[in-house]
Amino acid sequence: MKLHEYQSKALLRECGIAVPDGHLAITVDEARAFAAELFEAGCGRVAVKAQVHAGGRGKGGGIKLAKSPSEAKQAASEILGMTLHTPQTPPEGKLVRKVYIEAGSDIARELYLAILLDRSAEKFAIVASTEGGMEIEDVAEKTPEKILTVHVEPNLGLRDYQIRQLGFGLGLDAETIAKFVPFVRGLFNLFIEKDASQVEINPLVITGDGDVIALDGKINFDDGALYRNPDIAAMRDPDEEDDRERQAAELDLAHAEIGTASRREGV
Helix, strand or coil, rough: CCEEECHHHHHHHCCCCCCCEEEECCHHHHHHHHHHHHHHHCCCEEEECCCCCCCCCCCCCHHHHHHHHHHHHHHHHHHHCEEEEECCCCCCCCCCEEEEEEEHHHHHHHEEEEEECCCCCCCCEEEECCCCCHHHHHHHCHHHEEEEEEEEECCCCCCCCHHHHHHHCCCHHHHHHHHHHHHHHHHHHHHHHCCCEEEEEEEEEECCCCCCHHHHHHHEEEEHHHHHCCHCCCCCHHHHHCCHHHHHHHCCCHHHHHHHHHHHCCC
């Protein structure tokens, strides 16, 4: 099961992980009102971000910056109702039904960070790169030397020295690493406690003040473990799922089982 960015960030915030202030809007008037709140709080600009289960939204026109509430309303009017096409959407694209209005950030550096299960190694893997904001597949193909991986033994857990090792590999200074360690620790705890199959922060931003924040967030979950996390299961968005995913949810099956079940039933 996948979460929207706004859902992922709410979960990150609950776990003490820094994210920019933001609000979900489903109408252009809501977008303008929430943008006005952020500007009144001292924000210099806001991002209006399409909420769909797909990456590459910026390239497809699904993310726009605004310097005033009226600009935010205009951006929302252009994004809401559009059919977004990115390399990660199906050929027919994704209909945008809601947008996230988020405070702009002071970006000094953009990094990539993800936590997932490396089944071949039978360990957890923390993957990081200095090439934040890019598709990690492109980085792996063109500049694989820029991808750093730390494996975590399930029986031992994540150690702080492993996070520091990753931070130094990313070129972070000691002061920033002191903030990077609890950030990664929080992500890893979320990954384990909520039975996530992947937690991806792209980009992970280092601000001008040296703070570490999640500018974007993508969290996927093991469907087979959702019974242990009913709060996560309640976040499912059927509008973003294809027919197979909806069928799987209704039958309480994993995706891989659908084809087998269909053949077994003669469908």
